[in-house]
Amino acid sequence: MPQQIKKLLIVFTIIFGIFFIIKYALKPKSFGEFGHYRGLAIIENENKQVKYVGTEACNDCHDDIVSYKKEGPHVNLQCEVCHGPGYLHIQDPETNKLIIPSKREKCGICHQKNAARSENNITQVNLKEHNVENKCIDCHKAHNPYEFKD
Amino acid sequence: MNLKTEKSSRRQFLNTVALLTGGLLVSSVTKPFNGLLAASNKPEGNEPWYGIGIDIEKCIGCARCANACKEENDVPREPFYFRSWVEQYTIKNNGEIIVESPNGGIDGFSQSVPDEDIFKSFFVPKMCNHCSKSPCVQVCPVGATFESKEGVVLVDSNYCIGCGYCVQACPYGCRYIHPEKKTADKCSLCYHRISKGIAPACMEICPNDARIFGNLRDKEGELVKFLKEHTCHVLKPEMNTGSKLFYNALNQEVK
Structure with a gap:
């Protein structure tokens, strides 16, 4: 084998070696678990806060208003359409007032x-x-x- | 002799090229674009495969969907960033088409064209189409955007490098770069809600049930029923994105 080819081979081996080492070090652990993406990203997306809690939650305390609303044309209207998301309000109704x-x-x-x-x-x-x-x-x-x- | 073969091979080459391009052209014209492509031809699997239905006849343009989306998903309130928004299309008597969406419709629509000049007017709510052949997923250089096994196109904001290729690739304009996080952001179909069995915020909040969300694999389900009972179209079927957002009563003027 000619001298220059030998030298080139060595250089290429070093470059590829470094590439694979860097790739191994930087690739997140869950990458490729389900596809070409981080598997953990699914769980991160799932864990976000639910903010619109639904009329059933409102009904726990404000059942008089919810049942009164059912008598009129706003029957299918969710409370949170006008009053805004209620996730903080149901945790602490006194400090977190909703919009009227x-x-x-x-x-x-x-x-x-x-x-x-x-x-x-x-x-x-x-x-x-x-x-x-x-x-x-x-x-x-x-x-x-x-x-x-x- | 050599000269002859050369000549005939060039002719052959040109013939083949003409045949191939002509064939492609003819097949693209004769093969109709299938709006229900993604609904009728599903990948194999047992998990739910989600799709969306929007009934334009029922939409009253209140844009509470757009507002709820911003609240639920911490989308910046400035009138530039939207995961979901509403457009008003007005076709005037002179054939002119006006499309308006002041702040995505969140502050209400005020009619800019007087009644007597209007031929037809309607609202079109827009959001991510959760394509089954997503251009945005295909262009991501790092694998930070992907399609979950339920057919929801998601963004991994911890891995996104904010290059913005996907923003350009989306033919529906459904992505933006988040001004604080500097990463791509888009509709996640409220993945944190649907994984807990609750409907996405925009669907739950819609006062007139104009938005339907459901499992395309469930033949008895609400969405499949909606698709069977109405004439549904997708936006830009010619782009072959395999869109899973189906509109009832969609006019051809809508782009």
Whole structure:
């Protein structure tokens, strides 16, 4: 074997050797467990905090409101749609209060008249014309909006 | 003699090339794009294989899905980062199409076109399509994004190097680089919820049940029933991504 080939072979062996050592050292342990990714990533994704707890959890304490809501058109509406995620509130209700939205715009997010909304799907009002001076909840009961406040 | 063979081989070569390209062209035109590709042709396995259904007829454009997604998954509140958002399509009487999505719809939609100029208007909620042949998974140089055995495309944020290839590769614009973590972020189909048997936040919060999430392998399941009863389409079927997000009443104008 010629001298230069020998030298080249040595250089290549060293380069590949270093490459495999680095690859072995840097490759995470769970890599390739299920596929071309870190198997642990599945568990990390699973362990994130659940923040929207669902109406059943609200029903544990606020059963009066939940059952009252069932009498009206908001029957299928989850409490957390308007009040925000409740995971902190169910841990410590006193310090972690939920949002009680009162602005007209908040109701308008669903009920503002819009050509893309079908009348069959949702009751709509034109917020720019309908009783502009007042808040929606001055007249309507939020949990059962076809009933009016005295 | 030699000259002759050379000539005929060149002709042969050109013929073969023409045949191959022509054949490819013809087959791509004649073979229709199958919207239900991923629903009808599932990989083998027994675990659930998740898909999503969105009923555009039922969507009221409240974008509570987009809001709930931001709350549940710590997505930055700035109007630039979305895992899930809602677009309003307005087709005007003069044929012009306007697409609007102010802050992803989270602060509500205000109609910019007067009623008399509108031919048709509708909302299109968008999110990750959880493709079964994901372009984003294919381009990741380090294996930081992958498809779980349930068919959910996830990101390993501890391993991602933030190169942004996947952001460019996604034909649906469903990825972004998280401004604090500097890694790619996308819809995980609320993997932390579905693995505990709870529906994803956007599905749970939808006030009009316009969003359906289910197991494509369960023939009696809600999603398969939805696909059978409605004419469903996927976005960009020509890209052959094997999208598992099926829309009912999707207009061709939607891109």
